[in-house]
Amino acid sequence: MAGVRAPKILSVKDQIAEQIRSDIIAGDLAPNTKLNEKELAERFGLSRGPIRDVILQLTKEGLLISKNNCGASVNSILDPKLQKLMIKLRREIEVFAIEQLKDKLTANDVADLESILDELQEAFERSDYTEVTKIDISFHNYLIHKAGGDELVNIWYPYVMRMRLNYKRITTGEECVNEHRVILDALKDGDISAATKAIKANIK
Incomplete structure (x- = not known):
């Protein structure tokens, strides 16, 4: 029907990415907050592999920043x-x-x-x-x-x-x-x- 958009069916990884995105936008994950893969895996009941994929996706989006040997953190406020x-x-x-x-x-x-x-x-x-x-x-x-x-x-x-x-x-x-x-x-x-x-x- 015109004007009624079908709900998007999201994969588990997309759902997790959407939740972390929401946490960042809401300020629940403040700028420069480090993300712990193990804690995120436990929170969402997954192995660390899918969590790494989500972190990579959100890094490409500019919400997270990853540094060698330091893991990922929420990006900083722009100058x-x-x-x-x-x-x-x-x-x-x-x-x-x-x-x-x-x-x-x-x-x-x-x-x-x-x-x-x-x-x-x-x-x-x-x-x-x-x-x-x-x-x-x-x-x-x-x-x-x-x-x-x-x-x-x-x-x-x-x-x-x-x-x-x-x-x-x-x-x-x-x-x-x-x-x-x-x-x-x-x-x-x-x-x-x-x-x-x-x-x-x-x-x-």
Whole structure:
């Protein structure tokens, strides 16, 4: 049915990665916190092999950093100058994506994106800010993937995840949802200039 997205079926490793991702976004795993493979294996009831795979995945995403003989730890907060650079690079990628989307969104795409915004509103109403962050990312991820597939997502994703470690922007649910709705409305109207302006206003 249009507008109802099928739930994703995640592998065990993906579920664990999602949980650790949530712990980092929520601040339960603070920057520079060391991850203990043995403790994680016990927590999730797995051998250390799958845990190593998850750590490698999250390192590629920019959430963790691995050093020889020191194991993995949560990445540090970015220096303000680097954060500014990250924002600039992310904006450039997303503006590029928006330019590829002219006349590309189908009715099903629009319905999926509307559904994401409904989920975003509901997460704000529950004051579930970890979920808000993840849904916010999923909205942008949808557009990036539609514009350039996995290749463009793989370029973009580490920037957005690394920026989240510095995420201090406070906004109301209404403001956040409206910012994303302006992006979607402009795309629905085929107004790439307005959509580009809205993306730049959202990424800050």
